[in-house]
Amino acid sequence: MDSRFKLYYFDARARGELIRLIFHAAGEDFEDIKVYQGMWEKLKPAMPFHTLPVLEIGEQQLSQSLSIARYLANIFDMAGRNNLEKALVDSAAELIDELLSDALKIIYEREHKYKARATKKFGAITLPAKMHRLEEFHSKYGKGYGYIVGNDLTYADLAAYSTFDQIVAAAIVPWEYFEQFPYPSQLKKRILDGEPRLSQYFRYTNS
Ligand SMILES: N[C@@H](CCC(=O)N[C@@H](CS)C(=O)NCC(=O)O)C(=O)O
Structure with a gap:
């Protein structure tokens, strides 16, 4: 190609x-x-x-x-509509990146005892704290369409969905954990029902 x-x-x-x-x-x-x-x-x-x-x-x-x-x-017009919106999108993407970094440390940890301890701490402390902050941000800047900022899909939404999906795929928490928060639930619907190119991709990568 x-x-x-x-x-x-x-x-x-x-x-x-x-x-x-x-x-x-x-x-x-x-x-x-x-x-x-x-x-x-x-x-x-x-x-x-x-x-x-x-x-x-x-x-x-x-x-x-x-x-x-x-x-x-x-x-590709997924960065936000103006400078302030772009900065808000960037800030959400960076928070999500912190969550991904923490998850990757666990996913790639080889020492079984440490991995089990770190997974427990991540599920009990790190993940809920970051999810609550993300949810507060979403209720302030999302417009009720299931996106983190405004009413369009941005790269921060893709970062979020990819991070949640990788955490679930690594069996750190089940997807049901995320359903207690409006943002991941609405975002999943948006991505799987409203973005045909992405739903097809996820069907392929998760099969
Ligand atoms: N902050 C960097 C981190 C890059 C990074 O650490 N990449 C890892 C893989 S996720 C890597 O290249 N590891 C191989 C190496 O360091 O030799 C980014 O977001 O791109």
Whole structure:
């Protein structure tokens, strides 16, 4: 496939998934290059911050998942409608990224005893605290359409849904946990019933 966008990431959802979701929501072709361990050792020094994800746009390389997400969201009108809305969307995306970071630490932890302890703490303290803050933010800035800010889908909504879905897929909490909060429940409906490109993608990735 010859696309103007090339995404380099590992064969995992983690920090690459938000970028894939933006492309799918926009209906834009991209090359999804899965980097495997042997390949990564060779590729690493050529990457801007020696980490993935990296987006290549022609000769230009862009690093840091949220910067890549914002760049694409601006191109595809998923960043917010004005400067203030954009900053609110960014702030929500950063809160969600903190939640994803905490979840990824657990997901990739190999030591069983530590993983069990960290999962318990995450479910009892970290997740409820962040979810309450997110819900307060949603009730202030969402307009009742199921999106975190305003009445359109933004990249922060995609970050949120991807993070909730990864937490559920890792069996940290079941999806029912999120149903106590209006935002995830409404967002899930929006994404699975109102965004055909995304519902198709989720049907494929979760099968
Ligand atoms: N803040 C960075 C974090 C990047 C990062 O830590 N990437 C990890 C994978 S999620 C990585 O490249 N690990 C391999 C390595 O450091 O060698 C981002 O959001 O892109």
